[in-house]
Amino acid sequence: MLYIDESTVKDILKWEKTFTAVETAMQRVSEGRIVQKPRTMTFIPNTANVMGTMPGYLDDKEFGALGCKLVTSFPNNAKLENPLPSVNANIMILDEKTGIMKAVIAGTEITTQRTSAASAVATKYLYVNHSKQCGVLAILGTGVQGRIHAEMFRHLFGFPEVRLWNRSKEKAKRLAEELNKKYNTNAFRYCEDNETCIKGADVIVTATNSPDPIVQRSWIKPGAHINAVGANRHHFNELDREVYRNADLFVDSIETSQAEMAGLNLDDNLKGEVGAVINGTLPVSPRERITIFNGIGMAVEDCAVARAVYDLYNQVKYKM
Ligand SMILES: NC(=O)C1=CN([C@@H]2O[C@H](COP(=O)(O)OP(=O)(O)OC[C@H]3O[C@@H](n4cnc5c(N)ncnc54)[C@H](O)[C@@H]3O)[C@@H](O)[C@H]2O)C=CC1
């Protein structure tokens, strides 16, 4: 059985490839060329820990795959003496004709990249493509997702200022220093509080486990775009309800969002799927309207990126 480990995935998977795979998966969702149900969640009693199973099928020449991700979210892993990622995953991909397993692929880096890529796809189609300004990016939460969003968004969209806020301030400060050094810049700035981080920002990313709102409506600039990524079991808790009431909401999949975001009154502001915007079947919002992308993460994104990794691995292997 072929196992492609994390360090190999990190070596061969480039952000641009992940972006294209996720963009394709989002389009196929809105074309009905996928099969994907809400994930099953095994909540481990008396803890914040959860294990999810995410099976999916994606019909596409380049990124099509039949697969299943097993993912755990153990939010306290980051606080261990030897910290570990909070989110860990493996992805199985199966032969579509025989159902036989082709490979198990380490899925932690894939999950990291594909989540940020989904936000980037949404940002491209809901914001960047409408000639809106990419001046200030605000990142709330500087864990694994905060870091990848900061790096990937600056790389793809060239934000000259990336603000970083975290509940424990030292962590945000350290990340700003580290990224400034890595990219030989002073673009990454640490913020003392979430309000300062958000005010005047063009694009906002929330990537925390906060059960309470960390974004207030009055702090957001007209026409800004928000990618709400975090909050673990409660995908919509990072934004105050007033934010949802005064914005256009876009999701990755209506079907899975209806299950996992059931506590939010989606009917009020839900415009539809990002895939439909990409395909031109859903209009974009007026310029001054705030937009939210609430991506809860899709199995078919994992299938698409896993297929890309499998093909890249085989190309590299056969060349040797
Ligand atoms: N939508 C999706 O597809 C995905 C969503 N996620 C979610 O994104 C979030 C971040 O994931 P990672 O960066 O991997 O986790 P992480 O553990 O690396 O970072 C979590 C961050 O949240 C902050 N935080 C925790 N509790 C908080 C609170 N009460 N208020 C403010 N900040 C708080 C921590 O300081 C930490 O910096 C999690 O909720 C995770 O479940 C992760 C992967 C995929």
Ligand SMILES: O=C([O-])C1=[NH+]CCC1
């Ligand atoms: O879609 C995903 O893989 C996850 N969503 C929340 C934690 C992991």
